[in-house]
Structures are given as structure tokens and as C-alpha cells.
Amino acid sequence: MHDCALKTDGTLWCWGENAKGQLGDGTLTEKRELPVRVTALGTAAVDVAAGENFSCARKADGTLWCWGAYANGRLGLGELTANQRWPVRVTALGSNVVSVALSNDFGCAIRSDRSLWCWGNNANGQNGAGAATNLSPVQVLALGTAVADVELGVSHACARKLDGTVWCWGLNDEGQVGSGTVGGSVTAPTQVSGLGSDTRELSAGLDFTCARKRSDGSLWCWGTNAEQELGVVNQDCNQSHTTCVPLVTESPVALRSAMVQCGCGDGICTGAEYTYATCPADCPSGTFLLPEVPVCGDGTCSPFVVSDNSGYDEAYWENCRNCPQECGACPVCGNGVCDGPTSSHEGESCSSCPQDCGCGASQVCNSGSCCTPKTCAVDFAGQCGSKSDGCGVTLSCGCGASQVCNSGSCCTPKTCAVDFAGQCGSKSDGCGVTLTCGCGASQVCNSGSCCTPTTCAALAPVCGSVSNGCGGTLSCGTCSAESESNGTTASANAIASAGTVKSGKISSSSDVDYYKVTLAAGQTLTVDLRPASGKDYDVEIYNPGTTKVASGVTRGAGALERVTYTAPAAATVYIKVLGYSSAYSGTVNYYLKVSW
Helix, strand or coil: CEEEEECCCCCEEEEEECCCCCCCCCCCCCEEEEEEECHHHCCCEEEEEECCCEEEEEECCCCEEEEECCHHHCCCCCCCCCCEEEEEECHHHCCCEEEEEECCCEEEEEECCCCEEEEEECCCCCCCCCCCEEEEEEECHHHCCCEEEEEECCCEEEEEECCCCEEEEEECCCCCCCCCCCCCEEEEEEECHHHCCCEEEEEECCCEEEEEECCCCCEEEEEECCCCCCCCCHHHHHHHCCCCCCCEEEEEEEHHHHHHHHCCCCCCCCHHHHHHCCCCCCCCCCCCCCCCCCCCCCCCCCCCCCCCCCCCCCCCCCCCCCCHHHHCCCCCCCCCCCCCCCCCCCCCCCCCCHHHHCCCCCCEEECCEEECCCCCCCCCCCECEEEECCCCCEEEECCCCCCEEECCEEECCCCCCCCCCCECEEEECCCCCEEEECCCCCCEEECCEEECCCCHHHHCCCCCEEECCCCCEEECCCCEECCCCCCCHHHCEECCCCCEEEEEEECCCCCEEEEEEEECCCCEEEEEEECCCCCCEEEEEECCCCCEEEECCCCCCCCCEEEEEECCCCEEEEEEEEEECCECEEEEEEEEEEEC
């Protein structure tokens, strides 16, 4: 057993048993004899409910927080974790909760759209939807969005809709659902037909339920009456009056009707006679709980605050209209004063009295309160789609001329030409669309980038199978490979045909390659050397006496070198290829073209 109370400063205090953390003070101290503050909620608590070993509180921002025992999913957190010593937010309900009610091991909450959501133990259908245990809140869809309030028994629930009808569901072993039958469970909300659409208040006990009608103030109850819960002393009454309400009422029975059936003066003090003080003969003076009609002039204002907007039951309750001498005068619209609500009148608002409670130039009246509506340009800049202006209007926010709406936000899509220039393949435009970017007419797509492939002519001298630089392969004619035994003029590779392309490797600083060509007098020898990429090789020409007679211009790593030599007389000359600046490769070829 534990209790919780809200203070006017918005703080929440709890006391009693705490073995499951139901006091929310961060401890598991078995019990607290004095109230302890639920500090985690700050000063924002506006509503609280206590169940069996767990508690829930609604904050001013509309969020719901629960703590204590977790069994049967009673905390609504979406999983069976552990007992919670501190308040934990029920995120599934968002920030739109307007009321909460708890029972032994299940709970229900009403959201601002007047939809009803329940969670926890559902063994008897008391959640109105879902499985045997609902770990997260589920909407009671059958009630739509018209729920005014909800009351919970041990294993049954009842809701009053805005139209004044009452609907119940759950365990019905004592007739507490009011369906006209007893036994089993009712898993879907069922209207309590005997009440019509005239109810103003609703309350549920362990296994019985009561509702008050608006039209005549009569109280109607149904369910078990083992302890006279229905307000009729049935055991005594049944002994001599067989027409009285039975112990288990299978449908609502008006207490005042029950009083008439048993009769004033029969010596039996029924619940109705006791409560409404209508039969002093059966219920002795001094035992009355509440006078039938408050007396205007007795010095006490006896107001009754209603839970809807339909006014006040003036036939039975005092207020500013029927008893101003005790309850004060009603607000006067037009006197320049915006009167707030009191216990005896509903007060004025911008909708009921715009003369006194008008709104500012930038405001509108929304449900009786002044409200500054949000705008797409200011409050939802960069956002798109349907947005609430916070004052009852739905805005349709769009995007700029060059933008599109993507998942509720405005987005400027990327383009292949600007954002992916030089790239190809599938690209995201950043706004939910996949682009297919291509390349120019002379280009190909290589690993996501556009590339212009080279040619054999551009690579010359070259031979054999070589890369085109864009992921492809070129076939550049037949190669004549050098022999690794040609490291001296004596072992030089002979080149007999002009235009021959040789391929070879320089694998170390001591590795050189020699080639020999026989020239006639006056013939000019042209030698082109293409080193391996990143390698710096040189080419030189020697006469038969092994004297260097010509050499290429040093042009740096990877650059094409050319050397020419005109033979003054018929002779065999030698072409030498060597590495330069320690740049060698024993795996990548160089290419040498010899012409004369």
C-alpha cells in the first residue's frame, strides 16, 4: 500500500510501502512513514495515479512517467526489464497525455485527441485490445477519439464518452461490465445500454461500477453487492421484498428506483435513503451524508464542478447563477475584466467573451485560450508537409523553387552535372532519389569515375598487352623481349629490322641492356625509350670502339626519351639502356623502338 500527493508548487510526494520502488525516490527502502519527494519530476507534475506497487504521473508538458513494479508490463515501457526506482517516461504515448488511471496491474491514459490507450495485464481483456500482456500502450480503437474519462476496477474498465454514453469491458464475474449478463470476460468495449447518453460522472470499484446521470442527478450502480456496494441493503431488503435489487445486478439499477421499490417507512435504511436523506423514518437523523438539494441562504456555497462543457446542474447544485449571495456574482461580459474560473462558475474566455478576453493582434482564440499561431516561414523553416500551427489549424508547408520535400524537410537535390562532375554510376541526390550519371562521348566509366582511355599511338613506343588507363587492355603489336644476358656489348641483342619495339627490365643499379644495329654510311639511327611509369631510365649510343657518341636528354621519371645518331661510315653501333637515380623495376617493362 502506498499513496502519492501533488503540492501546489508542482512537486510530487509519496509514502508507504516501497519494496518495488513505487515511491520513486530512487531507493528500495521497504517503507516510508513520512512523504518523500519524487525529485526526478522536478516541479512539473500535474496529475498522479497509484496502482498495486507502481505509480504514474503526468507532467505539464503532457508526458507520462511511471515507476515501481514492472511485472505484467504495468509500467508500459515496451519491455519487461526490472523494477524502476525512478520515474521512466512512457515514450509510446508521446507528449499528449491529458489523464491517467491505474489499477492493480494495468493502466490506461487518455491523449489530447481523446483516444484511450491501455497497457499491462490483459488476461481478462481489460486492456480492450492486444495480447494477454501488453508491454506498451495499445489504443482501444473501438472507442475512437471521443473519450471523456476512464475508470478502472481490479480487472475491468469503463469509459465515458463525450456523448454521455458509458462503455465497459474486462472481467464480468460479478456483472461489473453492465452488459446484462454475469460471468466470463468481455474483451471489447460494450455500451451500458441502460444509461442512455445522459451520464456526467463515472466511478469504478473493485468489481462494481457507478455512474451519475445529468438530467436528474440520480446515481446508477451495477456489479457485486456483497457488501452493499450498490447502495442498497439487499440482504435485509430481500428477506421481505422480492422485487428489490439482487446481490449481483446484471444491468444498471437506479438507486432512487430501488428506494421506491423497498419503500420509505419499511424500517430498512437503504443506501439511497441514507445518501439522499429522503426517509428520516428509516434512516435516523444525523446519519445523512449529503442533503438532497443544497439550501441557498445557509451561508455555504455548494458548487459542483462538471467535467464537460455543458453547464451546471442547477436543480441540485448552487452556483453563481442560482445562489449569487453565497457563491458570488457571475462574470459580466463587457465590463472590461476577464474573469477566470472559480468553484461556482466557469469564468470567461476569449471565445465566450472576446470583449473582455480578446487576443492580441498576432494571436487567435483557440479552445478558449489566446494562442500565437506558428508559421511555415518562421517556425517550420526548412520543413515541409502538414504541420500544426499550435492553435488548431493544420498548415501545409512547402519548399523553395529549387527544393523538394524529403521526409518532412526541404532539400536541394544534387545533380550529375554539378555535384558529381567527372563521376559516373548510381549516385544519391541527397533528397531520396537515385541518379544515374554518365560520361562524355569519348569517356568510359571506371570505378565510379569518368575516364578517357589512351591509345597505342599515344603510348608509343609500346607493344604487347597494356592497360588503356581506364580499366581496359590494349593490344599494341608484337614485342621483342630483351635477353638478360645482354649486359655487355659482346652479348648485345641484335636488331635487324627497322621499327622493332623491344621490351625489357632494369632490375638493379648493375643491370644494363645492350642492343646492336648495323648502319650504312650516312644512315641516321633514331631510338625512342619509354621508361616504366615513375622510373627514370637513360639511353645512350656507342660506336664500335665503345665510345659514347650520343645520349638522350634527361627528362625525368616516366618521360619519353629520344636519341639520334648519323653514322659517318658503315659500322655496328650499340644502344645502351640503364637506370638512373636508383629508379629500377624488375617487374615492369620499359619499351624501346629502334628506327633507321
